[in-house]
Amino acid sequence: MSAASPASFTSLGLSEFLLSTLTELGYEQPTPVQTQAIPVVLRGGDVVAAAQTGSGKTAAFSLPLLQTISTNPTSSRRAVRALVLVPTRELAMQVGDAIRAYAQNLPEAVKVVTVFGGVSINPQMLSLRGSADILVATPGRLLDLADKNAVSLTSLETLVLDEADRMLDLGFADELEAVLKLLPNKRQNLLFSATFPEGVKELTRNLLHNPTEIEVKVESSIPEQVQQRAIEVDRDKRTSLLKHLIKEEGWSRVIVFVASKRGVNNVTMKLSRAGIKAEALHGDLTQTARKEALANFKAKKFKVLVATDLAARGIDIANLPCVVNYDLPRSPADYVHRIGRTGRAGESGVALSFIDHENDAHFKLIEKRTRQQLPREEVKGFERSPYAPVELLDKPKGPVKGKRKSKKDKLREAAAKEQQGK
Structure with a gap:
């Protein structure tokens, strides 16, 4: 159909x-x-x-x-x-x-x-x-x-x-x-x-x-005028790197995409404390607050709009120089949607993605689905550790599914016990 x-x-x-x-x-x-x-x-x-x-x-x-x-x-x-x-x-x-x-x-x-x-x-x-x-x-x-x-x-x-x-x-x-x-x-x-x-x-x-x-087939076309950059950074250094880039790159405005409403509020607060004018945009805000934030951003009354995907849908900002994926989106389609906020109407734009150890594999999937491979960058003073955090190595690959064990879990346990008995 x-x-x-x-x-x-x-x-x-x-x-x-x-x-x-x-x-x-x-x-x-x-x-x-x-x-x-x-x-x-x-x-x-x-x-x-x-x-x-x-x-x-x-x-x-x-x-x-x-x-x-x-x-x-x-x-x-x-x-x-x-x-x-x-x-x-x-x-x-x-x-x-x-x-x-x-x-x-x-x-x-x-x-x-x-x-x-x-x-x-x-x-x-x-x-x-x-x-x-x-x-x-x-x-x-x-x-x-x-x-x-x-x-x-x-x-x-x-x-x-x-x-x-x-x-x-x-x-x-x-x-x-x-x-x-x-x-x-x-x-x-x-x-x-x-x-x-x-x-x-x-x-x-x-x-x-x-x-x-x-x-349904999802389109994954990325405007040629958008310069995509993938910056490797440790997860706990992302906010410091974001503040550094905002000050060093001289962008007039930037949209920063964060995965959760709590994360949006935290990033907004930390930028504001650093003297960078920032406002939040997410689904918990009233319609009046959302409209006011967007209007003020378009009028260049503040530099950084920190937003979730849900609230960011439909945003159309003329001459927006940059978007930052502070957290990676869940899907390649969302990635295309996010970076499409910049480089509109033929204007040039930059789309940055922060790549930590935890989301490395996910970004490779995004690259595969969008049929591209981006060179990895590092910013001096914010280099990513060559070693993944211990808690990430110990993290289970599948979701926690409550108290019930899946068939795969039971097979793994049986194999481990058999190995121990040898």
């Missing part, structure tokens, strides 16, 4: 409350996956979508879910109405934050709860008292909560599997099977996956009923 994006979100059948929120967040036009998925989800149909991270899929399933939940209240006080399963805690937090941002103007409050492993389960159990309209979860922690009778999924209306291929790659097949046994047979199913290996195809066959199939 393919279709051209309409001029606005209005034609997709979304409510005026959601449309006003999209306008506030700077969403000007729906992406192809949103154009194709939103009307189908609103009708209650199943969807299977091949869509890379960064293609707009979170809004593609969140907006129609929010509209359905807000316009069709339920009498059940303990019902989880929609479950969004994701592979990692980072994605769980990001999806939860996005859904809350989209829901901010709805006339009736929609309760969104995010749960994941690697942290204490007790606060999450408390947050689920009275249940939740939308629950965003990693599979292992969801099963832990179900074992403790902290959550009931018997009245679930919609299941979303986000990044299904990554879930299977990371060893969640057994957990997924266990979760599915907790759900009612009659429900809407929405499956999003960047690739469709055999495991995902099997899920599709078993889960979905006459699904609408969507395939």
Whole structure:
């Protein structure tokens, strides 16, 4: 199925409350996956979508879910109405934050709860008292909560599997099977996956009923006039390097992209303390505050705008000389979107990315997907240590999935014990 994006979100059948929120967040036009998925989800149909991270899929399933939940209240006080399963805690937090941002103007409050492993389960159990309209979860922690009778999924209306291929790659097949046994047979199913290996195809066959199939290819074109630079630096030296570059390079203005709202606030505070005029832009700010920050930045009343991806969508600043990826984006598509803030309308621009030991492999993936390889630089006085931090070497490669061990974990333990016995 393919279709051209309409001029606005209005034609997709979304409510005026959601449309006003999209306008506030700077969403000007729906992406192809949103154009194709939103009307189908609103009708209650199943969807299977091949869509890379960064293609707009979170809004593609969140907006129609929010509209359905807000316009069709339920009498059940303990019902989880929609479950969004994701592979990692980072994605769980990001999806939860996005859904809350989209829901901010709805006339009736929609309760969104995010749960994941690697942290204490007790606060999450408390947050689920009275249940939740939308629950965003990693599979292992969801099963832990179900074992403790902290959550009931018997009245679930919609299941979303986000990044299904990554879930299977990371060893969640057994957990997924266990979760599915907790759900009612009659429900809407929405499956999003960047690739469709055999495991995902099997899920599709078993889960979905006459699904609408969507395939989206993300454009990765980078303007030639944008000079890309990759600077190697230790993670704890990034702020010092940022301050140094801002003072030495003489940029009139710069947008600094940071992964989280807390990170945005911290970087903004540290720059301000160093005498560099900076303001924050993220989803927790009011619409008035966001508009004022953007207007003042365009008017050159301060030099540095520190922003998250969610708040930065739709930013159009004429003659912006530089953007900095303080944190790398999650996807190649987001990388292209970020650096496209500079070098607009034929103007030249610079896009810097800080590469520490932890995100080295991720930047190589971005290079591979955007079909380029950038030379690594170092700035004198801020050289990256040749050795990765000990905590990074000890860090598990997969996500923390709660108390349950995956099949891969069990096989590794068995192999280790066998080796010790020799």
